[in-house]
Every structure is written in structure tokens, then in C-alpha cells.
Amino acid sequence: MGVPGAVSSAGVSSSIQSLLAERDTRWYRGHIGKLNGIIFFVLIMSMTNGYDGSMMNGLTALDNWRTFFKNPQNKPTLFGVYNAIQSIGTICGLPFAPYASDYLGRRGAIFLACTIMIIASGLQAGAQNVAMFIASRFLIGFGVSFGNISAPVLVSELAYPTHRGPLTSLYNSMWFLGSIVAAWTTFGTFRIQSTWSWRIPSAIQGLPSVIQFGMIYFIPESPRWLIAHGKDEAAIAFLRKYHCGGDENDPLALFEYEEIKRNIEHEKEASAQSSWKALFTEKANLRRIRIIIAISFFSQWSGNGLVSYYLAVVLEGIGITSQNHKTLINGVLQIWNWFWAILGALNVERVGRRFLFLASTGGMCICFCLWTACSAVYAKSSHDFDPACVAKNKGDTSKCVAKDANRQAGHAVVAFIFLFNAFYAVAMSPLVVSYCVEILPFRVRSKGVMVKSMTISAALVFNQYVNPIALAKIHWKYYIVFCAFLAFEFVYCFFFVMETRGPNGPLPLEEIAAIFEGPAHFGFQKRPEMPGARADDEAVDADADSIRKEKENTDAEFIERK
Template sequence: MAGGAATSSDRNAAFTHLIDPSRTWYSNRRLIILHAWLVLLLITSSTSGYDGSLLNSFQSMPLWNDYFNQPQGPTLGLLTAIQNIGALAGYPFAPYLSDGIGRRPTIWIGALVMLVGIAVQSASRNIGMFIGARFLVGFGLTFAANAAPMLIVEISYPPYRAPLTSLYNSLWYSGNIIASWTSFGTSKINNEWCWRIPSIVQALPSILQFFLVLLVPESPRYLVAAGKEKAALHTLAYYHADGNENDALVQYEFEEIKTAIRLDREASKNVGWKALFNTRGNRKRMVIIVALAWFSQWSGNGLVSYYLNKVFDTIGITDTSIQLVVTGCLAIWNLIWAVGASFMVDRLGRRFLFLTSAGGMAVCFTMQTVSSAQYALHGNNAAAHAVIAFIFLFYAFYDVAFTALIVSYTLEILPYSLRAKGFNVFNFTISVALIFNQYVNPIALKKIAWKYYIVYCCWLVFEFVFLYFFIVETKNHTLEETSALFDGEELQELQEATARAVAEVRHEDKDYDEKDKASDV
């Protein structure tokens, strides 16, 4: 093992050798249990996806519009943005809870706050109640969405870490699908329950997490950082090696986690909020993380995610049933592409997927703009249908990276000491971008219609250039090693220190076995 740390390729080969190929998620009882717990964490993203589609569906319901007196302009913008304003209010507290009391309790607190918000939203009697409820939903979601993906990345069995973490954001569309089709079904109800029922259904993931999430295994990395090394080793051994604490893989994971956290603590530059910008490696991380967060909401997708009905209006599709059906079909389409990309991240690599995504989006959004112009200028019905087709193609390219990868890539390039804070910056940037979009998009669409798309066409070209120069390939590395890729010599130091620690453990075990055999004789 000690010799395996000399180079990255040797190191990866040595680590891969430690993984038992017969231990697959479907053939090992404890891995099946672990993945069942991970599903409970993954549905946090479903809650966000459900909410993201819910208001879009409500805007297509005449009864919802009548009940709240036809919200327009600033009121509609506030209705859409208030969830993200609530999220902004939670950001100062989320990382301290995740690092202070643990990932599991933070998710539980988030689920509790969301349940209160959903209850108020479902019982709303006026626009003020509805707005206040959506603020609470966003506030609670901040805590759950900060802790859940970190817990996924930190307890996953190594061969499945990247796909599972990529699935987290991909399952945003599972909530989107349920919301779209639930709203389509209840839109036939000729009273206020047409929107109250979809609102109540939103509570299901939070109810499950409220009752079950405290039973999920805690992050071994949090346990080591909290001085509970025995509990961390037990967790790794129980789920990754059927309880064998001396398993080679478990020992390597355990020693690497301890070494990485020790190195971070020894370097004062890696502690606190200032550490996000103190070193060249950290500054590069933050530039990438902020850019990815902004790109994920400012690539033209915001027009569809929150104002699809307004886009339909610009191309003459005004029938409520048709709008809801297209919205529901688009959600299913997105889920298929995002999940497919999640299982290809280790095979194709992050860099390839990001560049393919940006290039494809630029082409498809340009064609969507041309088609929208043809309809607006000439009333061409074929052009209107082409807009719908290019929206679907645009989202296929968007999903392969900006759905599947942005959360997993952000988490894996951050060291443990900065993971909660760096991920909080990522989520904060998304909320700012969403609020900006949700206020600007409806105004711009109303003023200049299809011409507004040209802005996004130019921006997408910029995104491709940025990603080409900044994205670092991270496949085939452990979590600790991936986060160290940005730190130059620290990567080599981590590898060597981990190898020495594992070698020492192996030597102590060997001495103990020899003494044990001698005593038996």
C-alpha cells in the first residue's frame, strides 16, 4: 500500500484493487439497506423539483388565478421569487448546523420547517398567507438541501459515489413530474381543491424524512471531525465491509479521511469563511462553483422552468390542458436524460459532459430563437411546433451536465473543512440567480418577447468558453483525493500520508496477529 501512493495512476489502481467486485448494491444486504437510506436523502431534491413545477402549474389554472385575484407583474414575480428569498434567509445558518450538529439533524429540522410551510400553503385564504408559506418552504429547504447531498457523498460506497451524488439533482425532475401530472389531474376539479390537493401532496417527502431521517447512518467524515473516530470506523465497516473493521477498503477510507481532516486543521488557511478565498486552489474552486451555480439558472432554462406558460403565449399555445400535458411530458423527458447522464459520469468524465452540454444548449437555443422569431413575424404554425421541439432538445443537453453534475462536482472538489460552507455559497448563488430571473424574465418577455432569447444565445457561447478553460477532470479519484486536485502539492502529501498511515495500521495488525498466534502456541 505504501508504494501505491507514488503517482495518481498507481494510487487509483491500488484503491480499485481494494474493492470487492462481488459486493454489488443488489447482492449485499447491507448495501441494499444503505441505498434504501440514500433514497430517503435523494428525495430532498424531489421536494425542490415539486415546488419548482407547482407554481408553474398553478399559473395555468384559471381557478387558482381567480382565487388570488389574477396575480400579475410584481405580485407574480414575488410569488415566484419568495421561495428563494426564504432560502436566502436560511443560508447564514445552514452550514453551521450541518457541521455543528451533524447532517441528519439538519435534514430533520429542514423537513419540520417545510411541513409547517406546506400546511400553511395548503390552507391559504389570501395571497399573503400563500406568500408567507412559500417563504417557509424555501427556508426549510435550505437546511435539508445543504445537508442531504453532503451526507450522500460522504456515506456512499466508493464505486457508486459519483452516480448516486449525480442522481441527487437529477431527481429534481421526479418531483417535477409528480407535480405536473398531479396538477393536470386536479385541474379538472371545479373548485379550490384543484390547487390545494397538489399543495398537500408536496408534503410527502418531508413527512418521510421527519420520521425516518434520524435513523440514517451519520457521515463518517463528520464523526471523525467531531472526535468520534470509533463510530466513524464502525459506520464504514458496517456498510462497506459487512462489519469487518480490518477490511482493506475500510482501513484505507478511514485513514484517508483522518489524514485529510488532520491536514486541513494543521493549515489555518483551510479554516473559516476566509479560507474559501485564501489560496489559489480555493479561489479556483469558488470561481468554478459560483459559475456553475449561475449557469445552472441562467442558460435559458429559467424561461421554461418557471414561465413556460408565458413562452407558450408567445407562440400561440393558450389551451390549459395542452400546456399542462407538454409540461408533464417535458419533466419525464428531463428525468430520463438526467438519470442516464448520472450513470455515465465515471465512464465519460465530467469535462466531456460539461462541454457537450454547453455546446448543445447554444445550438438548440439559437434554433429556438429563430423559430420563435418566425412565428412572431410571420405567424408560421410549423415554427411554433419547432419551438417546442427545440425546447425538448435544449433540455436534453442541459440535463447531461447542469442537472446531473453541478451538485456532485461542487461537493467532490471541496475538502471536508470547506464542504458545507462552499456548498452553501453554491446554493446561495443559485437563489440569487433564480430571484434575478424570476423578476426579470416575465418583464423582458412582456416587453420584447422572442428578442429576449438573443441575450441567452450570446451567454451560452460564453459558458462554453468558460467551461473549456476552467473545468478540471475528476473521474477515477477518491473523494478526498478529488478535493485535493486543486491544491497541487497537497494532493501528493495526502496520498503519501494516507499510505503511511495505512501501512502502519497493517504493520500493527501483523504484529498483533503474530503475538496472538504465539500465545495460542
């Protein structure tokens, strides 16, 4: 296999650029601004996941939560279950999620997800014992599975052509908005001397779902889903209203409709027997699924799980034991992460996906190695604990600072945690969802996203269950595992991750398939009749003919280069 970058540099058909030339495509103007405002309410689905990790970081630092649930942090196996149970719930829901997305529609699946998560958040806030708390978190994960399949797909299928990459990348970046709300909520409530110190954050986890539940009526259905289900008129109405400002004669609506219609028909013919079979047997899909599974594991096994769910334990390992300091660091870290995630999302079309993946994995590897080295220095200098502190905490030295501890090494660990998270957030947060969505063809898009979510959830369960046990047994030495795995990630991304940015700008979802399947995927057939089109609109037909000719010329160049 050649260098992946060489594949993308050849380019694919980019005729849409001629239709977008000289248009005002600023994200906040007119019909485009209205569409992006609507898409924002789809993006916040990701907040629930981000809220959970940060909330659990905050709760495990709260004495009231620890006392109510009988100090689960001292029982590594049970402690892992508290965090892993949501991912287990997600795994249980994922087999049903693609069917909900494909048959109920993207909106219908989101509505179902919100309903489940609102009920589950209420049960979590009212938990009276360990079993009720764990069960409610399982139910939250079950609901999340439906939202995580449908929401990013809906964003990618609604977005204006030039905004699809950044908006889909922003989906997973909203994870950090949820984590910010959770971190600062627990920072504020830890002072409450009752169970409300953890019940309030638990209840607020349902807030994004409440907002989406109320706004679902105003969110349009995917035009691709509508066309696939024979509702062409509704799809055309959406394209004209939100992509063309209501202009019925705008050739952009014709171009998008024709390309979506043709691509869906092509995929129906190619995968008439079984789309699940096509996902794992067709050569192009196997290349897609190999990359999707790899980056899904990378997004969870890069060492970020230590910070996402066990930051309190990591900080205690370098002598930071104060509730105030732990919750404050958690809050500041989430704002820092969100900044870098947004920066990465907004620059996917400028610098490309491949560059971001390589910069992210390389930077994380360097930072984690330095983080590990500083942790080792701190650990080797920390031996003599204050007997009074040890006695007060019944032998638990995690709340005591050694007299001879190398505080500079401990502070350096905090610095490298921030730098590591910056490199992680700039690519892994925005691209783990958007890249997977855009490389999948329509017929297997929901199912491919389900494989991504299943892989992430499986990796999370392993991380959330194993991390506390490994940290308790071998402490900082556990970090060495992540140093080695991060080096592997960089090598894998260098050889296998392909660029999906076009040579002249963003590509439609239908055209990205050429990177994996070749330009034959776009052999133009007779243009489908456009519902509601004026029969005598010669100008539109002329524009379409011009576009087809330009496509044929560009495809010929593509074959020649290959």
C-alpha cells in the same frame, strides 16, 4: 493555464482500486444495496425544489388559481414575486445552514429542514390570501436551504467509493422526480372546479419531507463528520457495516478510516484560523470557488428558468392556450427531463464530468438559437386575432391564436424546448451539486456548498423576477440574451472546468483534492490508531503498508508528469 483535461489525465493516487479489485460492487447486492436504499431517502430532499418549479408552472395555467389570486399573470412584477419568494427564503436561510450541518450533523440539519417544510406546505395549502401564500413559500425556501446544504454532502460522505459520483449526481436529478409528481398532480386537479385544484398540489409539496421525517432514524450519520467530532468508533462501525459487510478485518475500512482521519487533520492544521477565510484566500480554494460560482450561475441562467417557471407564458407566446395542452406538455417534459438527468448521472464515471459539461453547454446553445429563430418566425406571422376572442378575454391576446399564425414554427419551438432540456438535464442537473461537493475539502465542504446554494438562489431570484417582465416587454427578443450567454458558458467550461475522474476509475473524496492542491496534500504520516482494531492483526497492517508504498510510487509519477 493549460488545458484542464491535461491536469486530470495525469491522475492522482488510486490505491483504493487495489482494495476494490475482485469485489462484488453491484449497487443492489448485499450491504451495498442496503446502503444505497438508505441513501435514496436522502436523495429525495431535492424533490421539494423540483416540485416547486413544476407546481408553479401548473398553477399558473389553472383558471381557479388565477381567479383566486386576481390574475397575477397580468401583473409581471407581482407574478415574479410569487416565484422568486421561495429563493429569497432560501437566501435568508443559507447563512445558518452550514453551521447547522457542521454542528448538528448532516442528519440533524435534514431533520430541521423537513420540520420547517412540512409546516410551510400546510400553510401554503391553506392560504387564504396573497400574503399568506407568499409567506408560506418564503418559509418553504428557508427550510430548503438547510436540506440543500446537508443532503448532498451526506450522500457523498456515506456512499460506497465506486458509487459516490453517480449517487451524488443523482441528488439533483431527483429534482425532476419532484417536478414529475407536481406536473401530473396539477394535470389531474385542473378539472376540479374549486380552490382544491391548487390546494391539493400545494399540500403534496410537503410529501418528500414527510417521508424523510419518518425515515431519519434509519439514516446513519456521515463517518467524516463523526471522525471530525471525535466519534471514531461510530465512524469505524459504519465503514465496517456498510462498506465491508460487517467484516472487522477488511483492509478497506482501515484504508478509508486512515485517509479520512489524515485528511481532516491536515485540513485542521491548514485552516486553523478561519475556514471561511481559507475558502476565499487559499489559492486552491479560490480555483474551486471560481468554478463553483460559475457553474451555479450557468445552472440558472441558461434559459432553463423560462421553462421551469414560465412555461405557460412561453407556450401562450406560440399559440398554445388550452389548460389541458399546457399542463400535458409540462407533465411529459418533466418525464423527458428526468430520463436525461439519470442518464447523465449514471455515466459521470464513464465519460467524465468535463465531457458532459461541454456537450451540455454546446448543445443548449445550438438548440436555444433555433428555438429563438422559430419564435421570431411565429411572432412575425401572428398579427390578425379573432375580435370575438379578444373581446371575450378583455383585450388579452395571450389566450387567442392569430388567424395567420405559422403553426409549423410554433410546433418547432416545442420540439426545441424538449431538445434544449435534454442537453440541460444531462449535465447541469446531475453535476451542479455533485461536482461542487466532490471538489471541496471536508473542512469547507458545507460552507462551499452554501456559496453554491447562495449563488443559485441569487440567480433564481433575478430570473424569476426579471423573466416575466422581460417576456411581457420584448417577448421572443429576450431569448437572444440566453443565446449569447450559452456561448460564453461553453468557452468558460472549455478553459476552466477540470476533470475529477481518476485514470483508473472513481477517486475517494480525499484524493480529488490533489487535482487542485497537488500530491503533497497526501504526504503520508504515521497511521492513526484504528479504534477497535486488533493489535495483533498483522495482515491488516501489511495491507496498509503495501497501500502506502503504492501511494508513494504513484505520487512520484504524478510529480514527474507535472
